[in-house]
Amino acid sequence: MKNIVITGTSRGIGFELAQQFANEGHKVLALSRNTKPLETVNHKNITTISVDLSSENDINKAVDFIKNEWNKVDILINNAGKLINKPFEELTTQDFEEVYKVNVFAVAELTKNLLPFMNKGSHVVTVSSMGGIQGSAKFAGLAAYSSAKGAVITLSELLAEEYKEQQIAFNVLALGAVQTEMLEEAFPGYIAPLSAKEMANYIYDFALRGNKFYNGKVLQVSSSTP
Template sequence: MHQKSVLITGCSSGIGRETALQFLDEEWEVYATARNPADIETLGERGATIATLDVTDQSDVDRVVDRIIDEQGRIDCLVNNAGYGQLGPIEDVPTEMVHDQFDVNVYGPHRLTRAVLPHMRAQEDGTIINVSSVVGRVSFPGTGVYAGSKFALEAMTDALRGEVEAYGIDAVLIEPGPVETQFTERVDVEVNGGDKTDGIERSGAYETIYKLLDDTAALGGSGPGAIPPAHVAADIVNAASSTKPRARYQSGPVARATVLGRFVPDAWRDALYGLVRKFL
């Protein structure tokens, strides 16, 4: 049996790094990528093949996928993990920043999916795993742009799953809740180089929402119910290793509880948000 190969994006920290390590433990041939190769040198020391990959650059995508095919002859799994969060009320986020968000979180996975699918179809096997978020199913005030990108990723993956099933290919969504990573510190830094609300055009109408966004614990990281990235990585590796993976994996108790909010009447959710504002 051939050694299975996996391409993982966004391996500089958190979920991506842990995922690479767990695939290595399972003796996969791991291609760990990041925009800055210096961030993943330690993964190279552990046995991964490291490569520079900016998911917004089609030439980067083609180069890395072609390299894997040249060296391994196939690609068994793609993990679209690279992403960042753009926070802020819808009115205050410039359209250019919305485009940047979607370029990384939506167009990036689309570029990579298109690049690997011809090879997976030829081998009649493969798994595409898209790392989404619980906010890809339930959106909250102040997270609309980020949630919108994850809603889009969810819809595309649902469509993809039915499109590629006949070729022996699986499409899987990972939906974490809060995770103990540097995500909240890195929000927007990846693209805009500053604080999580840099570039926002504050209208002055949503200060209570900004107060909530300033509380990073409320968004995950050290917040209640946060899980270690290794928990999410385990779900990813399990999905990649399964002969019949589930369509969705909710990582952590907060994720499993929050997705139930889809079944709560909109008026009830809106009333809850109004109640939260009164206490800010």
């Protein structure tokens, strides 16, 4: 039984992941602005906290829970993401800041705050996108989102190096097309070959076992891109 922290659990992959870990007997701390979907599930192994990841005070709510209730984190899954789909010339500095706050700065802040609770064998998994992979297909309208997903890949590679002596692993999964609400925001009408639940199954296994085989790596988990 492990203690798992997952962000972005109100819908899509994060929603499915939280339930899968809980159903297998692990304790889950689910962080999302909207906690109602998982509160409706009402699973005894899931604790929900309403968190705006762009707020340092909100992140402290999660840290306080871990300090008081768990005192240990085995797996952190940085799954939350924000996407703004606009032509580049219409993107504002505020748009970029909003996207980077969730996709990059919040990943750094939450990870930094949870590291004191991680021991040898802990695993930090960050969900990125094929759009953040250098040389991959790029799509108009996603300048803020895809560049942020590229930034978080480099951040994870650096953290793997910095914490390798503590034997805390950092890996990134760069996802291709998965049928989620966010995919619909980016590519309206596109039908992906994978469901959120199918991708959650993969991430579940990788989070539990991938750190035995990988550290500082970016795995391209993509059977298709739009």
